[in-house]
Amino acid sequence: MSGLHKYSAELNLFQLDPEAGDQRTAARFTLLIRLAKLLVDDKEYLCVIRDASQAGMRLKLFKRIPTQSRIVIELANGERFPVRKIWERDGFGGFAFAEEVSLERLVETGHGPFPNHKLRLRTLLGGRLVVGGQDYPITFENLSVQGACITCEDLLAIDQLVRVETDELPAFHAKVRWRQRPQYGLVFEQMLSFEELGRFVEHQSD
Numbered sequence: 644m645s646g647l648h649k650y651s652a653e654l655n656l657f658q659l660d661p662e663a664g665d666q667r668t669a670a671r672f673t674l675l676i677r678l679a680k681l682l683v684d685d686k687e688y689l690c691v692i693r694d695a696s697q698a699g700m701r702l703k704l705f706k707r708i709p710t711q712s713r714i715v716i717e718l719a720n721g722e723r724f725p726v727r728k729i730w731e732r733d734g735f736g737g738f739a740f741a742e743e744v745s746l747e748r749l750v751e752t753g754h755g756p757f758p759n760h761k762l763r764l765r766t767l768l769g770g771r772l773v774v775g776g777q778d779y780p781i782t783f784e785n786l787s788v789q790g791a792c793i794t795c796e797d798l799l800a801i802d803q804l805v806r807v808e809t810d811e812l813p814a815f816h817a818k819v820r821w822r823q824r825p826q827y828g829l830v831f832e833q834m835l836s837f838e839e840l841g842r843f844v845e846h847q848s849d
Contacts, residue, residue: 675692675693675694675695675749675750676691676692676693677691677692677718677719677749678690678691678692678719678762678788678837678840679691679692679702679716679717679718679719679762680716680717680762680764681702681708681714681715681716681717681726682714682715682716682717682723683708683709683711683714684709684711687764687765687844688704688705688706688708689705689706689764689837689840689841689844689845690702690703690704690705690716690736691703691837692716692749693735695746695749696746697740697743697744697745697746698739698740699726699729699737699738699739699740700716700726700737700738700740700749701735701736701737701738702716702735702736702737702738703734703735703837704731704734704735704736705734705838705841705842705844705845706841706845707731708728708731708736710728711728713725713741714726714727714728714738716738718749718762719761719762722748724740724741724742724744724748725740725741725742726738726739726740726741727739727741761787761788761789761790762787762788763785763786763787763792764785764786764787764840764844765784765785766783766784766785766786766844767782767783767784768782768783768786768809768811768843768844769781769782769783769809770782770783770793770807770808770809770810771807771808771809772793772795772797772799772805772806772807772808773805773806773807773808773814774799774803774805774806778808779795779796779797780795780796781793781794781795781807782794784826786840786843786844787840788831788834788835788836788837788840789830789831789834789835790817790820790828790829790830790831791817791828791829791831792826792827792828792829793826793827793829794825794826794827795825795827796825798824799819799822799827800819801819801820801821801822802818802819802820803818803819804816804817804818804832805817805818805819805829807829807831809843811842811843812835812839812842812843815831815832815833815835816831816832816833817829817830817831817832818830818832
């Protein structure tokens with residue numbers, strides 16, 4: 644990557660030193676609130692990109708990230724970027740890109756392998772469905788702010804309204820959107836917040 648990496652104490656972020664005679668590169672910072680995930684070994688960690696430059700990002704974290712020689716951040720559209728963790732404190736972390744990155748790839752969402760996808764996190768957390776006064780045990784296979792893929796041994800109907808209960812979140816309602824028994828797709832009646840999703844998945848075992 645051309646230019647020198649310089650730490651910005653004000654933004655807790657990395658920026659590129661401007662090239663001589665080109666002041667446009669002096670402050671290429673973009674403020675974002677974009678859900679993403681960090682891939683570390685075989686685990687996925689939820690994060691929110693808060694601001695970024697061509698050299699790195701400041702992320703909101705929901706769980707401490709192990710210091711590894713290689714970490715990859717994945718956006719909802721499937722784009723992946725190798726990064727290095729530089730610092731972590733107070734629920735935030737600074738990450739430097741391992742290779743040159745176009746800032747437009749972070750800002751624009753209408754491209755990448757899956758331009759219309761919502762970010763989903765793999766998980767094997769358990770929960771319960773309450774249907775007609777009966778409880779059915781379920782396992783979440785993946786989860787987003789809008790819905791989930793679950794495994795349930797009982798027969799559920801398409802468009803059936805169910806109540807979802809977990810130990811990590813208050814109960815909420817969802818509808819069955821598709822089924823390939825024993826797998827079902829749920830759409831939440833009310834979207835989860837980033838904080839609720841983070842609180843849910845942070846209970847995955849290390």
